[in-house]
Amino acid sequence: LGLASYRKLFAQSADSIFLYDATSKRILEANPAFLNLLGYTIEQARKLELSDIVAHDKKSIKRYQQQDLSSGANIIGDGKWQRKDGTQVDVDVSLSKFREGGRDVIFGVARYARAEKLVEDERERWGREFAAIHATTRDLAEREDLAILSQRIVDLATVLLNAPGGAIY
Numbered sequence: 001l002g003l004a005s006y007r008k009l010f011a012q013s014a015d016s017i018f019l020y021d022a023t024s025k026r027i028l029e030a031n032p033a034f035l036n037l038l039g040y041t042i043e044q045a046r047k048l049e050l051s052d053i054v055a056h057d058k059k060s061i062k063r064y065q066q067q068d069l070s071s072g073a074n075i076i077g078d079g080k081w082q083r084k085d086g087t088q089v090d091v092d093v094s095l096s097k098f099r100e101g102g103r104d105v106i107f108g109v110a111r112y113a114r115a116e117k118l119v120e121d122e123r124e125r126w127g128r129e130f131a132a133i134h135a136t137t138r139d140l141a142e143r144e145d146l147a148i149l150s151q152r153i154v155d156l157a158t159v160l161l162n163a164p165g166g167a168i169y
Contacts, residue, residue, distance in 0.1 A: 011032055013031055013056065013105070016031065016033045020050055021103060022106050026048070027047075027048045028049075031088070032129060034110070037110075038081060039084035052082075055080040055082040079091060089112060091110040092110065093109070094110075106112070135152075136156055153168065
């Protein structure tokens with residue numbers, strides 16, 4: 001593949017791809033997915049430093065930056081980025097370092113982590129449902145008083161459904 005093919009892949013990727021200078025931390029290049037995710041133009045992005053988009057405390061950003069300078073291996077992690085409008089977005093990021101023109105350049109690929117977050121939320125919901133079913137089954141086996149048992153089932157159901165109240169008729 002020629003350089004033109006790689007430029008097309010860069011431009012058409014659904015993942016956010018960016019390059020930044022490892023010393024200055026300035027964005028060197030970014031694809032349309034990166035720009036759209038954060039709400040910047042390429043001209044605006046090139047004026048940004050990594051700390052302008054990473055929505056973490058300055059101490060952890062510095063530690064992260066030192067890690068990307070000292071490590072030759074890929075660094076993969078999750079985090080939060082801050083968009084131009086101030087909102088934050090969860091991302092999964094993969095970084096790797098290479099040398100070009102006598103400087104260290106960091107190549108980054110970020111994926112909007114919303115889908116992964118939805119899966120995590122769904123797992124948590126399943127966990128709550130399982131716990132409620134387990135508690136109800138245990139109560140059915142242990143309790144003989146129908147009124148107490150019915151109230152316990154209603155209590156568990158309202159918690160599970162995040163409802164303000166409930167009743168059995």
